[in-house]
Amino acid sequence: MLRAMDSAVSGLRAHQNKLDVIGNNIANVNTFGFKSQSYSFKEAMYQTSTTSTKGSENAGGVNAAQYGYGSMMGSISTDMSASTPTYVGGLNASVDGEGFFITFPKSTETVTVADMKKTDFDYTRVGQFNIDGNGYLTDANGNFVYGFRPDEVDKPTRFDGDLVAIKVPSDVTGNDFGDDPLQLTNVKINSLGEISGTVKSTDPDKDGKTVSIGKVAIATFQNPEGLSKKGSFYYGAAESDNSGNASATIPGGSTSSLMTGYLEASNVDLAKEFSDMITTQRGFQANSKIITVSDEILSDLINMKR
Structure with missing residues (x-):
């Protein structure tokens, strides 16, 4: 041959x-x-x-010959690199800079930021959000969106608390996350990742109140190119990969803010x-x-x- x-x-x-x-x-x-x-x-x-040989007094050097x-x-x-945002309206958001939204197929997981890479989270740049029938914030594929609950949003730049699935509270204080979520209207997300809505209730003490559901988390990696594509606009991270250190914070400050109503186009x-x-x-x-x-x-x- x-x-x-x-x-x-x-x-x-x-x-x-x-x-x-x-x-x-x-x-x-x-x-x-x-x-x-x-x-x-x-x-x-x-x-x-022919291998490369060094020359001597009696013979000149020879270069290697290789096939x-x-x-x-x-x-x-x-x-x-980030691409052009496209306005679509609704409860959608695009990361204005580096970072990913955090999603997971289960809502029962409570994960510390330090253990992010030990959990099989799905990371995505596509913020197509909606509230499901059980009050959870989910993405377009039905995965639960993770972030921080209202009892922690008073920390403006950093959270040391756990990552949890964002859910509509069952009380106007925003601290009770029972099985029966409040009925909300005008649910929206702002540039700092806070999800809020207006309570619709027969109780005059609750009706018309604005409650905070929580703040979505933005995950960042030392080397985002080390993430693995998983399909359906998701990326995966593992302790053994080359993505480096991972962190999760709320949008704003040193972390990328959100463009509400936008989705990031293909680059x-x-x-x-x-x-x-x-x-x-x-x-x-x-x-x-x-x-x-x-x-x-x-x-x-x-x-x-x-």
Whole structure:
């Protein structure tokens, strides 16, 4: 088998993988919160025919002679830069800067900030929120949104308390989170992440009162590119990954604030993707041509004895 054919096969595989990444980017050009990925190549293994030797008084030095075996995947990196916010209204919010909302499929978990990476939280840039029938703040997929309850919102820049699923209280004081949540109207979120609403009740002492449900938490990571994509606009973190130290605070101050009523658009640059697609296609074609030429050479060798 010719080395050129081995190199071309590896080149075809590497270029196909890059086309897969480009195709996924283009497919998600209108996906809220999507972060585009970029694919890079690296050289494959080498076979050394002549080693590099140092020169001496009796002979000059010789450089190494090596045969390469094509290319392979170098890395697939994620561009975590923020994209253009799109106004959609409603109980939606976009992170104006770095950070992620924290969600979880269960509402029973109470987690300290220090144990965030020990819990299988889902992190997202998409703040599509609503209040479910049990009074919990949930995202578009029904996961519970985590943050801090009203008895802790008097700390303006930092929380040492636990992360809990945000829920409508059962009392106007905001400190009672029983099974029967208050009926609220005009539920909204402000730039500091506070969820509030107006009580609708037959009790005149409660009706028309404004209550605070809580404040959503914004999670930040030392290296957000170390997070793993989980699909459905979620990212995952683990103690063993490369995302670094994690923290969670309320929006505002040194933490990114929120743009209420907005959702973050995809950061895919279509012009770049189409340009990359053309060059990748040409690279794929060039590698396939090498296979064609290699096949013709092998055919010539076979026909030599005829």
